[in-house]
Amino acid sequence: MADSAVLNPSVAPNPATTSATTAGHGSGDSAISPDDAPLLSVRHLKKSYGTHEVLKDVSFDVKRGQVLVLLGPSGSGKSTLIRCLNGLETIQGGEIVFKGQAVPANNERAWRKLRTEIGMVFQSYDLFPNLTVAKNIELGPTKVQKRPKAEVDEQMDRLLADVQLSEYKNAYPRELSGGQKQRIAIVRALAMNPELMLFDEVTASLDPEMVREVLELMLRLAKRHMTMIVVTHEMEFARRVADTVMFLENGVILERQSGNEFFTHPQTDRARNFLESMAPVGAEPQD
Ligand SMILES: Nc1ncnc2c1ncn2[C@@H]1O[C@H](COP(=O)(O)OP(=O)(O)OP(=O)(O)O)[C@@H](O)[C@H]1O
Numbered sequence: 225m226a227d228s229a230v231l232n233p234s235v236a237p238n239p240a241t242t243s244a245t246t247a248g249h250g251s252g253d254s255a256i257s258p259d260d261a262p263l264l265s266v267r268h269l270k271k272s273y274g275t276h277e278v279l280k281d282v283s284f285d286v287k288r289g290q291v292l293v294l295l296g297p298s299g300s301g302k303s304t305l306i307r308c309l310n311g312l313e314t315i316q317g318g319e320i321v322f323k324g325q326a327v328p329a330n331n332e333r334a335w336r337k338l339r340t341e342i343g344m345v346f347q348s349y350d351l352f353p354n355l356t357v358a359k360n361i362e363l364g365p366t367k368v369q370k371r372p373k374a375e376v377d378e379q380m381d382r383l384l385a386d387v388q389l390s391e392y393k394n395a396y397p398r399e400l401s402g403g404q405k406q407r408i409a410i411v412r413a414l415a416m417n418p419e420l421m422l423f424d425e426v427t428a429s430l431d432p433e434m435v436r437e438v439l440e441l442m443l444r445l446a447k448r449h450m451t452m453i454v455v456t457h458e459m460e461f462a463r464r465v466a467d468t469v470m471f472l473e474n475g476v477i478l479e480r481q482s483g484n485e486f487f488t489h490p491q492t493d494r495a496r497n498f499l500e501s502m503a504p505v506g507a508e509p510q511d
């Protein structure tokens with residue numbers, strides 16, 4: 225079986241995104257055929273908490289197979305945006321269009337369906353502590369998607385083998401390290417065959433030695449053409465994984481360009497300062 229089918233059976237490799245590039249796993253929007261309709265379109269999204277406008281008229285598209293990295297200072301609205309995308313937050317304006325269909329704001333059923341198609345992994349390990357790894361993974365596919373257990377188990381075994389955690393199938397989350405828990409959380413999301421994966425700072429709570437294994441899994445997913453929106457503070461990883469970078473400040477998209485361009489030629493002082501602030505201590509500033 226091809227690599228892409230192991231981690232993401234629902235997405236066939238897209239020949240348009242497989243061209244070799246210098247940064248990221250693609251080369252920005254230009255790597256994707258222009259007639260490809262976006263998988264996700266966010267249109268004039270507005271989100272407030274009380275009088276505090278957190279997202280102000282945010283619009284962008286994500287195409288199939290694209291990796292969009294969302295960067296921005298703390299409080300700029302990255303997590304809020306991610307949460308709006310699968311209906312964990314109510315929005316005050318705009319719309320979210322997934323596979324060409326606007327998701328009606330008050331239709332909880334439509335959002336529930338969307339959440340089976342969009343996988344999400346957060347910073348905190350959100351595995352059910354009272355369930356084994358296997359039960360955590362099986363729950364969504366068997367109970368929500370009502371798929372046959374045998375089929376789900378077969379997929380689970382492949383996914384666990386791929387992340388080298390087969391031996392933990394019957395373990396409880398408390399028996400796993402942080403990095404292992406995050407890899408299982410990713411496997412659990414993948415077992416739903418999502419068409420889009422959202423990652424919000426999934427390595428932020430991990431000890432440094434565990435960060436790498438999780439980032440490498442995400443890089444593998446990107447190489448296998450999983451469509452992903454990624455919030456991360458790991459800049460070297462962001463540079464490697466991003467087709468496109470979107471830089472958010474105060475709920476506004478200040479920049480949106482290919483990863484390569486963003487990291488070499490940020491257009492705004494704000495983004496330049498941000499990149500400098502994220503550079504390793506002692507690194508020479510870029511021109
Ligand atoms: N539940 C909430 N109630 C009120 N205000 C909130 C809530 N969640 C977020 N905010 C506010 O919205 C703004 C954006 O927060 P958000 O968590 O989206 O930022 P972020 O870019 O993810 O930051 P970080 O990099 O620190 O994770 C902040 O000013 C925050 O205080």
Ligand SMILES: [Mg+2]
Binds near residue numbers: 303304425
């Ligand atoms: Mg956040």
